[in-house]
Amino acid sequence: MKKMILLAAAATLLTGCVTNFKNDGGNADLKPKIVRDIAYEKYEISSSTVSASDQIVGILPIGTWNMFTVGGMATHLADDIDHMGYLQESIRKAKSGAYAIACEKAGCDSLVGTRYEVTYKWYYFWNEATVTVTGYPAKLTGVEFRKANLDAKQ
DSSP states (O other): OHHHHHHHHHHHHHHOOOOOOOOOOTTOSOOOOOOOOEEEEEEEEOSSOEEEEEEEEEEEEETTEEEEEEEOOOSSOOSSOOOTTOOSHHHHHHHHHHHHHHHHHHTOSEEEEEEEEEEEEEOSSEEEEEEEEEEEEEEEEEEEEEOOOTTSOO
16 A cells, blocks of 8 residues: 555656746736837739639548648649638648649739639548639739827727
């Protein structure tokens, strides 16, 4: 019995404890107003549309991700894209690839008024996602800084 008590005491001493402290000032009114300049990006938007598509094949799908993905013509992934509504990894990668290809094709920074056509085929051991994007090319021409309105209530 003594060995069990000593073992339990040693285990208790060796496990440790983690404590997190948070100090955010509570509801104090001493917080200063943060006033920053506001930056607006200026874009030049083309009147003609650009379209591109990409296809990704996912091998051994498990839930929303795949063990392997193959395919895709994009040399990079677009970071100016949301994947809302698409949990499947193949669709997300194909959507991002199509967006990147369209931007590369048009020589632009972003697309405006995008429309996506998604075709997804699921089989037991693989899936195929083909995404076509259509939108107006937009090039970033500059940034305009405006002073923050100090009279506005925050």
